[in-house]
Every structure is written in structure tokens, then in C-alpha cells.
Amino acid sequence: MIRIxxxxxxxxxxVIFIVSISSLKQSEIELNSQIENRSxxxxxxxxxxSLKSTWGKKDIQKELKKIAKQLSIKDIVVVKKDKLIIVKIKNKNIRDIDRFINKILNNSFLINKLNITSKQAIIEIGR
Structure with missing residues (x-):
């Protein structure tokens, strides 16, 4: 018989105890890094x-009025719904429509829908 x-x-x-302790330490280090990433x-x-809640309808309307004044466009119709603001611009000059759309796209609006034709543009801005 063989004796052990x-x-x-x-x-x-x-040896098993030392290996398990070292793997436990490694797991603890990984857990701490994940907790830091989560925080x-x-x-x-x-x-x-907080940024999403501060940017509301009033700010959107102010920005739209400011853009319309800068470009001196009078054919802008703003329709307000629950969570949407629909902006319609009808103009004979395509350059005015183009400049207005460029200003809208350069701002930080949440645009849901953008419909552009040769005589008008319809933009749905959400929040």
C-alpha cells in the first residue's frame, strides 16, 4: 500500500490557500475598478x-425667435404641442430657407423630423 x-x-x-488568496485579491481589485466606473x-x-430638464420649451422658443430676428424672416409659423414644437417656414427665396435650416442645425435642438421642399421647410423639434 502506498502511504501519502x-x-x-x-x-x-x-499552495491552494495561497492561490485562492491571490485570486481573491485580484477579484477585489477588479470590483473596486468597476465601482469607480459605475460612480x-x-x-x-x-x-x-440636469441638462435635459433645463432645456425646455421656453428656451427653444427664445432661440427660434432670436434666429428669426437675425435672419429677418417673417414667414415663420410656430405650432406648440405637448412635447413638440413644429416650425414651418414658407418663403419664395430658397436661400432664406437654407440659412434658417443651417442656423437650426447648428444649434443644439433635438430634431425629430425635417421636411424640406423648394418653397417651405417643416421642422419638428422635441425636448
Missing amino acids: NPMLVLLLAI DFILLSDKYK
Whole structure:
């Protein structure tokens, strides 16, 4: 019969214990890095949420009026709905429509729909 040396069993147990401790430390380091990433993501999402809630209909209307005054366009119709603002511009001059659309696209509006023809442009701005 083969006898197992108790020192080998003890040595094997110590090696297994050391390996498990080192893997536990590595798991702890990874967990801490994931917690840091999560806290950074939460801060970023809170910042986005605050920006989203501060940009409302009044700000959109002010910006639209400012753009219309800059371009001196009088054929702008603004229709307000629950969560949408629909802007219609009818003009004979395609350059005025083009400049207006460029100003709208350069601002930070949330545009849901954009319909452009040769005589008019219809823009749906959401929030």
C-alpha cells in the first residue's frame, strides 16, 4: 500500500490557500475598478439629466425667435404641442430657407423630423 506523506498534503493545502488568496485579491481589485466606473457613469448621467430638464420649451422658443430676428424672416409659423414644437417656414427665396435650416442645425435642438421642399421647410423639434 502506498502511504501519502502528511507533509505533502499540508504543502498542497498551503499552495491552494495561497492561490485562492491571490485570486481573491485580484477579484477585489477588479470590483473596486468597476465601482469607480459605475460612480463616474452615475455622475455623467446626472449631468445629462440636469441638462435635459433645463432645456425646455421656453428656451427653444427664445432661440427660434432670436434666429428669426437675425435672419429677418417673417414667414415663420410656430405650432406648440405637448412635447413638440413644429416650425414651418414658407418663403419664395430658397436661400432664406437654407440659412434658417443651417442656423437650426447648428444649434443644439433635438430634431425629430425635417421636411424640406423648394418653397417651405417643416421642422419638428422635441425636448
